[in-house]
Amino acid sequence: MTETKARIAILGASGYTGSELVRLLARHPRVEIVALTADRKAGQSMADVFPQFGKLALPKLVTIDEVAWAHVDLAFCALPHGTTQQVIKRVLEAAPHIKMVDLSADFRLRDPGAYEQWYGHAHQALELQQEAVYGLVELYRDDIRKARLIANPGCYTTTAILPVVPLIEAGAIEPEGLVIDAKSGVTGAGRSAKESLLYTEVTDGMHAYGVANHRHTAELDQEYSKAAGRTIVPSFTPHLIPMSRGIYATIYAKTGAGVGAADVHRVLTDFYKSEPFVHVLPLGQVPQTRFVKGSNMIVMGVVADRQPGRVILISTTDNLVKGASGQAVQNMNLVLGFPETLGLEQLALFP
Amino acid sequence: MTETKARIAILGASGYTGSELVRLLARHPRVEIVALTADRKAGQSMADVFPQFGKLALPKLVTIDEVAWAHVDLAFCALPHGTTQQVIKRVLEAAPHIKMVDLSADFRLRDPGAYEQWYGHAHQALELQQEAVYGLVELYRDDIRKARLIANPGCYTTTAILPVVPLIEAGAIEPEGLVIDAKSGVTGAGRSAKESLLYTEVTDGMHAYGVANHRHTAELDQEYSKAAGRTIVPSFTPHLIPMSRGIYATIYAKTGAGVGAADVHRVLTDFYKSEPFVHVLPLGQVPQTRFVKGSNMIVMGVVADRQPGRVILISTTDNLVKGASGQAVQNMNLVLGFPETLGLEQLALFP
Amino acid sequence: MTETKARIAILGASGYTGSELVRLLARHPRVEIVALTADRKAGQSMADVFPQFGKLALPKLVTIDEVAWAHVDLAFCALPHGTTQQVIKRVLEAAPHIKMVDLSADFRLRDPGAYEQWYGHAHQALELQQEAVYGLVELYRDDIRKARLIANPGCYTTTAILPVVPLIEAGAIEPEGLVIDAKSGVTGAGRSAKESLLYTEVTDGMHAYGVANHRHTAELDQEYSKAAGRTIVPSFTPHLIPMSRGIYATIYAKTGAGVGAADVHRVLTDFYKSEPFVHVLPLGQVPQTRFVKGSNMIVMGVVADRQPGRVILISTTDNLVKGASGQAVQNMNLVLGFPETLGLEQLALFP
Amino acid sequence: MTETKARIAILGASGYTGSELVRLLARHPRVEIVALTADRKAGQSMADVFPQFGKLALPKLVTIDEVAWAHVDLAFCALPHGTTQQVIKRVLEAAPHIKMVDLSADFRLRDPGAYEQWYGHAHQALELQQEAVYGLVELYRDDIRKARLIANPGCYTTTAILPVVPLIEAGAIEPEGLVIDAKSGVTGAGRSAKESLLYTEVTDGMHAYGVANHRHTAELDQEYSKAAGRTIVPSFTPHLIPMSRGIYATIYAKTGAGVGAADVHRVLTDFYKSEPFVHVLPLGQVPQTRFVKGSNMIVMGVVADRQPGRVILISTTDNLVKGASGQAVQNMNLVLGFPETLGLEQLALFP
Structure with missing residues (x-):
């Protein structure tokens, strides 16, 4: 019996954390990438942007508005901070069933005042900010399992x-x-x-x-x-x-x-x-x-x-891995109930 | 029912093609690394020599003479050319059941005269040289499946x-x-x-x-x-x-x-x-x-x-991959009857 | 008795060939840099753009139109091809006494047809193109000595x-x-x-x-x-x-x-x-x-x-040296009657 | 009237600080390199070891024992610590007129106890150690001018x-x-x-x-x-x-x-x-x-x-410059009464 695969969207697939998500998820046994977005490169193939994926069957790059959210189980958001909070708010209002792992800084700070001080403007999605869980797995594993919106920590x-x-x-x-x-x-x-x-x-x-x-x-x-x-x-x-x-x-x-x-x-x-x-x-x-x-x-x-x-x-x-996309997949594994290390067992490439 | 795993030895594990074999084979679902040799570093752990393997359970580095050949199904030989032909001759005389994938240049040339011209001395294992199959899979796949000794091609x-x-x-x-x-x-x-x-x-x-x-x-x-x-x-x-x-x-x-x-x-x-x-x-x-x-x-x-x-x-x-250790694993997969791509589906690491 | 110094302008000083000209000319015993242009960075100091020049006394970056051409003896032109031909035409019409060493490709091709074929448009300064000398010193030294406009060759x-x-x-x-x-x-x-x-x-x-x-x-x-x-x-x-x-x-x-x-x-x-x-x-x-x-x-x-x-x-x-700015200074030395190696005797920086 | 040039020896010319001394001194207007030593490479030319010097007229590499000390005014010593103190002691006993700039660590520590603690053995030239001046020019300029033996500081x-x-x-x-x-x-x-x-x-x-x-x-x-x-x-x-x-x-x-x-x-x-x-x-x-x-x-x-x-x-x-050979030349300039910046005005090579 084949297990059902979770359907994954990657928002902001044309950046480095996006390509790193593809590298990891394309070989993950329990997921299927169903949507890749890149607003300015919509219409291109992922192999146009990252030719190392030339032999993979991947969906074309589309705009965020073109994603069929009803057919997505979990989305990774690899967009710039600032715009991210608005995008995620909009997506979760339209499709509240979706689990979201956000790689930007937008939902990492618990204190709206600290956010405003460091980022220079008031947060635009305060309710979600309060809902979000800080996705540092080794410290917050239990909270993450139950979360809908995960703020993936920064690399530093x-x-x-x-x-x-x-x-x-x-x-x-x-x-x-x-x-x-x-x-x-x-x-x-x-x-x-x-x-x-x-x-x-x-x-x-x-x-x-x-x-x-x-x-x-x-x-x-x-x-x-x-x-x-x-x-x-x-x-x-x-x-x-x-x-x-x-x-x-x-x-x-x-x-x-x-x-x-x-x-x-x-x-x-x-x-x-x-x-x-x-x-x-x-x-x-x-x-x-x-x-x-x-x-x-x-x-x-x-x-x-x-x-x-x-x-x-x-x-x-x-x-790009434990500091971004790898930790994001680790969070995904927790949220979706997969073994935590699934798809993440690559050994370091040295030399 | 668990499938039996093939038992693998790597001769010359302290070099870069050796570590690359470990990187690939440690995550290969059908093999088990049972012996790692490095004559000058015998006694050390693989993690002493390549610390990126620090969390893996791997056998200690030993000398070639310490390997229990009866418990090895296939060996990769990542030793310098020249000495390789003598080591392989000795091993295959002692343990003719072993499949051997050689990463050196010793068995690549069909013509003993050409070998002598380019390497400056007569070949020391002429019978094996005649037996060896050139392991360029895309050109010699059928011969490789039946081979005992495979001469893995050079990277260039x-x-x-x-x-x-x-x-x-x-x-x-x-x-x-x-x-x-x-x-x-x-x-x-x-x-x-x-x-x-x-x-x-x-x-x-x-x-x-x-x-x-x-x-x-x-x-x-x-x-x-x-x-x-x-x-x-x-x-x-x-x-x-x-x-x-x-x-x-x-x-x-x-x-x-x-x-x-x-x-x-x-x-x-x-x-x-x-x-x-x-x-x-x-x-x-x-x-x-x-x-x-x-x-x-x-x-x-x-x-x-x-x-x-x-x-x-x-x-x-x-x-180090298609030009050496990856192709060697591809050859191993053929020789042992595994799917040819098993353990070799890593996507390129870019950036 | 102090020798008079030649007064030098560098058009396009904010690029790498510009900064390399400054590196060489700032220590050249017979020249003085009197003008540095960078249209988009006009108003900044050269040290804002290349902080390694922080201790030098250099003129501020200005626009090309701000240069006092009457007080310039020789100009290096390190501007993009295409616009270069129009700039040089304009400068030499306004100040025909100026010697000009052009580092762009605009005046390198003798054949207007070849120029049009490779650059996609008709040349805009055909007379100057015919006047220009190809500044490959070892082949055209005598012509260069007498030239007013020198087309410094490409690096390749x-x-x-x-x-x-x-x-x-x-x-x-x-x-x-x-x-x-x-x-x-x-x-x-x-x-x-x-x-x-x-x-x-x-x-x-x-x-x-x-x-x-x-x-x-x-x-x-x-x-x-x-x-x-x-x-x-x-x-x-x-x-x-x-x-x-x-x-x-x-x-x-x-x-x-x-x-x-x-x-x-x-x-x-x-x-x-x-x-x-x-x-x-x-x-x-x-x-x-x-x-x-x-x-x-x-x-x-x-x-x-x-x-x-x-x-x-x-x-x-x-x-950047023999392939661009160094050869340009070599051309300058010829045109101004200085010893050909003056200011160009730096040994290679290795390691 | 031509000024007399100071005659310079470089001990240990085959290392990177040695080649850097050659790079700087070969274009210095007041010195002449008269001896280059490299015990293991004696007999070779400097261009065999550093081909970037192929067009320079430089003395052949010799052993330290082959140097004609009577014809040397100042020596740079770029040898490993430990052996340096014995070499310098021997040279200065044989030729006390020589000014010596030592790039090793041997004479940097004033306290013999500190030397012994960090280097694991008693100092072998204690009198010279007491005589040596720490060659950090900006702090010890006056002492350096009068010194015979200068301990050039480390780069860190x-x-x-x-x-x-x-x-x-x-x-x-x-x-x-x-x-x-x-x-x-x-x-x-x-x-x-x-x-x-x-x-x-x-x-x-x-x-x-x-x-x-x-x-x-x-x-x-x-x-x-x-x-x-x-x-x-x-x-x-x-x-x-x-x-x-x-x-x-x-x-x-x-x-x-x-x-x-x-x-x-x-x-x-x-x-x-x-x-x-x-x-x-x-x-x-x-x-x-x-x-x-x-x-x-x-x-x-x-x-x-x-x-x-x-x-x-x-x-x-x-x-290699302010952290070693450049500072050594700066020390030489002081000791020999030259302008302090002579031969040291190269601008940074960037990009």
Whole structure:
């Protein structure tokens, strides 16, 4: 007996998170892609936009308005923030049965005031914002299973929250004074044609950007503060690195009273011991972005700092997989009742 | 009822073709890796050598002598040429039941004289050399199914033979005067620590090497001559490109009398119309290495040259997949009676 | 006694050939940059656009109309083709005393018909087109010294003409059947924000483009045909390589009757023995793009092909230096009566 | 009248700092390279080892014992640490007139105990160690002018000391709790053939290394402690980035009581206002490694952190120029009484 396949739409299929969803879902045994949208490229085939899909049978790119929502079970929304909240509101009003995994930042912040502060305008879908569940699976798995609208976390934040929150909750590190020095591959900036993202502007060099004001900081504030039970203001400095994929977070923290690096390490290994997509390295070892490229893993390490009472946490993800589309599929698996790892077992592509 | 899994050994698991075999076979539903060898790293775990495998349950690295051959059904041999022929001879004498897929160059040349000329010494296992089947699946599928020892083709040669041989056989191009300008990613050179392969010596620049004397030329001679029914001497110039994976062959040919580029294109589309791993682009389109990275595909295009009576063929593979370990698994699937595409359906990782 | 400095304008200073001119001219002992134009960025400082010039005293970016032409001795024109011919016509009508080195393609083709065929419209400044001198110094040095308007050659063409023309003229190679397989770094495409030039679309992979129809081919036709005394139609295939700078041309040719690779090599070493910016490698050696990065050199090698009666020529330049701005300064030195190598003696930046 | 040229020897010319010295000195108007040593490559020409020097007239590579010390005025020593101290001791005993600029770590630490702790053995030339001057020009210019033996600083340390020491001295930042998150290009590791430095192990990814125990930390301890007047223990975490050149240091500091980011910025702009090789960006701007590639500049920026009372300092150098060979030439200019910027005015090579 063949199992019924869930019918999937991808809104915003012509960007990198869209193509990554196709890469993962096209080989997922329990789903069928029934709609792909890309407003400006509607009418083209997905292979026109991403020729690596040339041998797949995929639906043509259409506009969002052309989607037959009645025949969709779950939609991934990979649209720019700001417009996303309006699109999702409209779709869910027209087709409330649909499960929605949103990859934008629009529904990640619980506090409408924080949203307004960081994004410069009032939220346009406040009810949905309150309904949405933050889709960081390892922390919110049970809520996600029951959710209709999931706010898939950002790549920086996935990478910087997972190694830190269990430690704050356990009192193993001090939530004050956290420094997150983060490095990102270039796909994190999407596929839009900007001078600053040209090959010649990015290769063979590096630089910081958005220092002290990157919007992902708002998610860190939210989750760290929730874990600490008080307002936490971390330092977060992103850097652009000449690599396609990968987030690498080097996190400097004070340990709690009487806590050493080995204790910090033990908290993390215990917390994540049953997680299929989290790998805590032996104490003192550090990850490389290469260990996760193309896979849904997060790999993290713990090193004692030379300043007494301090510890260095290092974690890495592929920003397009665990940092975006892979985590979105993981959320989909939960929502649709599939095994959580289904379609997500690719090993890292290295070299 | 669970199907029995074939028991697989990988000889030379610490190199890049070895790790790529593990990447593919660890998720293959019909096999189990029972032995991994790496003489100089025996005793280490595979995760010591390739940390991306840190969450897999894999056998420890051992020496070749430690393998329990009676419990192996098929072995991949990813050892340097020269020593390979002696190792395989020894293993097959001890355990003649074993199917062997060899990734080295040792058993690719049918003519012992050609072997001696290109490799500088007499072949040490002539009987096996005569027994071996050239594992270019799309051309030798039926022979491979019945073979015990398969000589997996080189990466350059896979990429340069598949677009050319059907055209020679059809008389669509002249076999004389062929120019193959080939470009390779750096993994083609393996994982040995040489100054010329350091990051700083390879990045942000390029150069030709082995001009007019690269050993893969011998395979081109053999297969082109076989197709033509006479001795063919192509020009073959490899270049080292700053990319990890990928072979890109730009092939300049005279067309046969009265044959145009559209005819050339039609011959290829007909020849490969049922092949799961061959994608012939529409006439005039050219492939990119990005379309095949991490996948077992070969993508090829045909463009009319501006010199009348000439055509340009362009083809690309991932040298570690269709150019090595993927094709080796494809051969394994044939030999063991599995569906040919099993475990090889990964889509290209782009971006 | 201080020598008077020539007063230099750079039209189109916000692109890569513009910034490369600034890099070279800012340290040139006999010139002073008095005007920098960039229509869309007028009003900004050069350091806003290229922060590496932050410590230099440079004029602000202005529009072309704001330049005080009476106080300019020589202008470099680094504008897009098409508009260039109209700008130069206008400037030279207003200020006929100005020497002009044009880096666009507008004045490179002698034959108005060829221009129209390759660029799709009639030339708008036919008199100037007839006046212009092709600025390939090693072939046209004497004409350049006397010229007012110099058409600086393209990067591909500089690299592919210098190793070939002396051989055609000497009868050492057959001009028919030439195959030029060329590879380019990404700066060759300029600084315009296009999706296809994004870091993530270019890095870690490669592809051919403009196969059999790239516009630089017209320059090859012109110079090869001139050398041969009859119409020559070479094959020319450009490829985009993940490197910032560098052109690499692998050229396949038939040798003349009775001519071997050593003869070919001797013709080139003789022809270029006194040239400061040409380096002919010993017979059988091949260049790397790294040998010329940031320098005004062209390096070339000769290798015997394995097909009898054929030879492989390989040459490389930095597309922004000898392939554009460096050669433009070399032309300026000739026109202004300075020593030809002045300001151009930088050694390659490797690693 | 021609000025006499200083006669220069380079010990260890076959490594990257050696070739970079040749790049700079070959065009320096006041010096002549009279000896190049490379023990294992003695007998070869420099162009065999670095073909970009193929048109230069340079002395052959010889062993150190073959150098005619009587005819040398100044030597650069670019040898591995450990052996360096013995070589320099031997040379200066035989030829005490020679000025010596040492690029190794052997003479950088003032405290023999610190040397022994970080390098694992007692220093073998203690008298010279006491004589040596730390060659960080902007801080020790007057001492350097009178020195015979100069310990050229490390690349990480140059980049991390120059933005910090003036601030500690001015009380603008707290010396305790400093976090230096540093990123390095691959040439920082030299030209030795190690698996971990292969192109395929470094490209398109990144990782931390030497966390909390990198030897350059000892120089930071020394200079920060000297500035503070008490023992300072900073956190220092280096990362390997896929770029050839460049050090990028992101430094997190607490400000002094009542000090804001603008005050911090003012201290630096005042301190460095006359320095030809230091560029302090406007407040809030951040540097890129591209701004310094191939040049002797250090560029630094200051950004207010979002944690109150904290500031982020960012600085960058080319590790082979200001971080090694360029600073060495700057030291040479001081020692030999030349203008400090002579031969060092190259602008950054970008793109």
